[in-house]
Amino acid sequence: MALTYGASDAAIVPASWVVVDERVRLKCLVPLCYRAGESINCPPHTPEPDLVRQALARYRWAILFKRDVEPAAPHVLKPDKRAGLPPSTFHNGTYDVVGNLEALAFNDGYYLALGFSGGSCKAAFCRNLPCQALQGGGCRFPLRGRPSMEGVGIDVFDLANKVGWPVYPIAHKDVDPASIGCAISVGIVFVH
Numbered sequence: 001m002a003l004t005y006g007a008s009d010a011a012i013v014p015a016s017w018v019v020v021d022e023r024v025r026l027k028c029l030v031p032l033c034y035r036a037g038e039s040i041n042c043p044p045h046t047p048e049p050d051l052v053r054q055a056l057a058r059y060r061w062a063i064l065f066k067r068d069v070e071p072a073a074p075h076v077l078k079p080d081k082r083a084g085l086p087p088s089t090f091h092n093g094t095y096d097v098v099g100n101l102e103a104l105a106f107n108d109g110y111y112l113a114l115g116f117s118g119g120s121c122k123a124a125f126c127r128n129l130p131c132q133a134l135q136g137g138g139c140r141f142p143l144r145g146r147p148s149m150e151g152v153g154i155d156v157f158d159l160a161n162k163v164g165w166p167v168y169p170i171a172h173k174d175v176d177p178a179s180i181g182c183a184i185s186v187g188i189v190f191v192h
């Protein structure tokens, strides 16, 4: 079903493979990501790693998937913020796969199904509007907006390596783009 919803590949993984590491969440804050604090789903507003680690330890299985983002070139180099940031569509489809899988599992009886996407829901959906949830109202996209894997401390690179998916960080502007093999966006749904 992940493939039906737009994933390029998917794997059923033991939940015990998922590493929650304080350093991952801290990387959203040091150096400060330009999306940090902008939405209720980004650090420092996301659940603390201890809570996430304890909760995820209660699951046995998860569906991990990736989306190949093509063309990769516009996404592999860190944009120059001084030149203005382009609207990000990198993770948009990932939110949809996560939301659909989570809802399907929920309706199939897995009522504790829980999914995390990648990146920032503000970048994906609300763009220039302030986060409504952060202002005390409801989220504009309650079934789509959610924290990223990295925002709750999940080591996404480690998981990609475990299932054999090539993965590269968004590179410094002076890195040769030819040295970056692909761009992927990753999501996960803990099912049971």
Ligand code: SF4
Residues within 6 Å of the ligand: 038, 039, 040, 041, 121, 122, 125, 126, 130, 131, 132, 133, 134, 138, 139, 140, 141, 142, 144, 145, 146
């Ligand atoms: S999608 Fe929801 S949580 Fe995310 S920025 Fe918009 S209102 Fe806030």
